[in-house]
Amino acid sequence: MAEDCLFCKIVNRQIPSEFLYEDENFVVIKDINPHAPVHLLILPKHHIRSINDMEKQDSELVGNMFLVAKQMAKEQGVNESGYKVGFNVEKGGGQVIFHLHLHLLGGWEK
């Protein structure tokens, strides 16, 4: 756990937050400033600052975030209509919280 990390405090339940999903390695929350009708964040419990700080041993963890995303897209009913899943990296890439988090966006009107 990193000190003064908002997402570490959320995954460790020091700051209350609604979890749409939780397992040993991940939690899923809603983005508080949604950019799509469905906008979720998949957070690893393990603190990794950003994709720029990802190491070889993190590959399976990062890959598993997409299995969670796939499952959440289905649960949210956007798996067939389509969605976007991605990371913002560094400030210029749109990253605001420096604890790795995968954005899942979908549910736009057709």
Add this chain to the structure above:
Amino acid sequence: MAEDCLFCKIVNRQIPSEFLYEDENFVVIKDINPHAPVHLLILPKHHIRSINDMEKQDSELVGNMFLVAKQMAKEQGVNESGYKVGFNVEKGGGQVIFHLHLHLLGGWEK
């Protein structure tokens, strides 16, 4: 290899394309319709239709795509200025070619 898959033909060199990077598992090409000054596509040589078709055994491969992305961001000089890395899933999510590919976008003016 999937029949009639454009990206299978590219990774197998049946259709000529400039590779910015190649290893045993991946190739990197430029997006022919760029949406940012730097817009690369990281393609696995193994055919996976989309994130919706990803299975548990694909996790490390998918995670490794982000190690390639991290390296390419550095080579393109956008690792510090910031970038976005993500997948479009299904037509409504913006997916056009149904062979998994990771978009890397960056290099916007500050």
